Amino acid sequence: MKHLWFERGAYASKKARQYIENDFNPDTIKKIAVIRHAALGDQVVVRPFLVEARKFFPNAEITLVGVSNYTYGIPSDLADRTLIMPGKDKKEETSFKDKLNNIKQLGEQDIVFDLASTNRSHWMVALSKAKIKMGFPYKPYLCGTLFNMAVFRSDFQPEVECMLDMLKLLGHNPSHPLDFAYPDHREIKDSTNPYVLYFNGASQLRKILTKEQMFQVLEKAIQDNPNHTHIYLEGKNDFEKGDFCQELLKYPNFKIQPCLQLDQLVEFTAKATLMVAPDTGVRNIAISTHTPTVGIFYATVPFRYTPLYERHDIVMKANGEIPSTEQITQAIKTALS
Numbered sequence: 558m559k560h561l562w563f564e565r566g567a568y569a570s571k572k573a574r575q576y577i578e579n580d581f582n583p584d585t586i587k588k589i590a591v592i593r594h595a596a597l598g599d600q601v602v603v604r605p606f607l608v609e610a611r612k613f614f615p616n617a618e619i620t621l622v623g624v625s626n627y628t629y630g631i632p633s634d635l636a637d638r639t640l641i642m643p644g645k646d647k648k649e650e651t652s653f654k655d656k657l658n659n660i661k662q663l664g665e666q667d668i669v670f671d672l673a674s675t676n677r678s679h680w681m682v683a684l685s686k687a688k689i690k691m692g693f694p695y696k697p698y699l700c701g702t703l704f705n706m707a708v709f710r711s712d713f714q715p716e717v718e719c720m721l722d723m724l725k726l727l728g729h730n731p732s733h734p735l736d737f738a739y740p741d742h743r744e745i746k747d748s749t750n751p752y753v754l755y756f757n758g759a760s761q762l763r764k765i766l767t768k769e770q771m772f773q774v775l776e777k778a779i780q781d782n783p784n785h786t787h788i789y790l791e792g793k794n795d796f797e798k799g800d801f802c803q804e805l806l807k808y809p810n811f812k813i814q815p816c817l818q819l820d821q822l823v824e825f826t827a828k829a830t831l832m833v834a835p836d837t838g839v840r841n842i843a844i845s846t847h848t849p850t851v852g853i854f855y856a857t858v859p860f861r862y863t864p865l866y867e868r869h870d871i872v873m874k875a876n877g878e879i880p881s882t883e884q885i886t887q888a889i890k891t892a893l894s
Contacts, residue, residue: 566709567726573705576688577727586614588666591636592681594624594644594673596760597838599716600631601845602862603672605735606720607635610670613729620663624677630819630838635738642677660684671704672720679703691723712858715865734866737845740827746848747828752786753778753889754814754829758797759837763856766835768801770882777886778833779808782893785830788812790822790839831892833885836862844869851888855879868892 561569561577569577589610593603600623610619621636626644633639642659643651660681669685671678671692682690682703691706692699700707708726710719721731755778757771766774779787787810789799799813806813817825823842826832832843832850836857843850849868852859855878859871872880872888 561726562728563726567722568700568704568707568709569726570701570705573689577706581727583613583727583729584616586617586667588620588664589614589617589668589670590620590622590663590666590685590687592622592669592671592673592678593631594622594627594642594675594678596627597630598836598841598862599838600627600629601737601838601841602715602717603720604632604635604737604739604845605717605731606670606672606724607632608736608738609721609724609729609731611635613724613727617667620666622663622678622681624673642681644677656680657684670720670723691726693719693723713860715863716861717864734847735864739842739845740824742827742829742846742848745824745828746830750786751784751830752788752828753782753831753833753893754788754790754826754843756790756792756797756832756834756837756839758792758794758839759835761856762796764835764837765796766853766879770879772802772805773882774833774885775802775805775811776808777882778889779805779811781886781890783810785893786810786812788814788829790814791816792839831889833889849892851885851892853880853885 619636620638620640621633622640623631624642624644626646640662663685665686668689669682669687671682674692674694689706690704692704693708693710708722757765759765789802791797791799793816805811826843826848827846829848832840832848834840835853840850840852844864847867851870854871854873859873863869863871870888870892872885874880
């Protein structure tokens with residue numbers, strides 16, 4: 558079983574098994590690549606993988622592979638090298654030859670971890686040289702064709718845990734609670750002036766509440782929880798501005814916070830008592846700072862981005878309808894109690 562810690566729930570080809578059982582040693586791994594093509598929230602949740610990979614492969618150069626249309630929040634601070642592949646925003650100006658040259662820049666690796674599982678990442682895996690090519694594909698036929706090692710994932714397990722399963726497969730035991738290498742709510746929470754943050758933006762409009770319902774949620778939460786300041790976070794997009802809730806400034810415990818830079822947002826979130834948001838990157842930032850959350854779900858699966866080891870509440874209906882204002886505000890009240 559040497560460094561091949563599974564009986565079921567993973568895949569390893571015969572060649573990969575031979576390498577792991579006879580030649581693999583984490584201390585002698587010199588180069589690993591981690592491919593992650595995703596928006597802010599998905600970039601945030603890959604941070605613990607990079608932290609744990611650094612522990613497990615202490616002598617390895619870590620190359621993080623991103624994509625040009627999703628660079629906001631990319632965790633380059635946890636890698637030794639960052640390679641950006643041309644994305645949708647570069648489609649018209651990037652030839653097939655340019656794409657191949659970009660892939661060649663990665664160079665030969667000991668291990669490639671595909672944490673994106675997109676067509677673009679699959680091409681990089683296929684055209685790169687590595688002793689181990691590992692991923693967590695939804696399509697089983699990629700096991701043995703594209704990947705010589707893989708773990709299986711489920712919508713009922715947090716995605717970050719599925720990523721860490723790749724390291725567990727090789728013999729690593731990740732620490733919990735997860736280390737995101739961000740400011741920690743448990744250490745810097747503002748107990749003197751407790752505040753609740755609200756965000757109603759997302760990459761897709763179908764994930765967010767209407768402005769009318771968000772207004773109702775804010776007003777009732779303000780009235781139900783007078784000992785907390787309630788702060789609506791503005792985003793950079795027009796539909797994420799707080800114009801619709803200006804009227805609520807009549808309450809002394811309500812504020813509107815203009816859009817913050819990422820590092821400011823991370824620290825501001827870490828000091829908060831609670832974050833209330835739909836399935837969005839800002840909620841994942843709260844999770845990454847160990848700040849309790851109330852997540853509003855109806856358009857996307859709720860369990861993939863909800864840790865099991867800390868206080869993160871989900872508001873949802875079994876039939877997928879939008880949760881009521883009463884459901885959401887009751888969850889807020891319970892979380893604050």
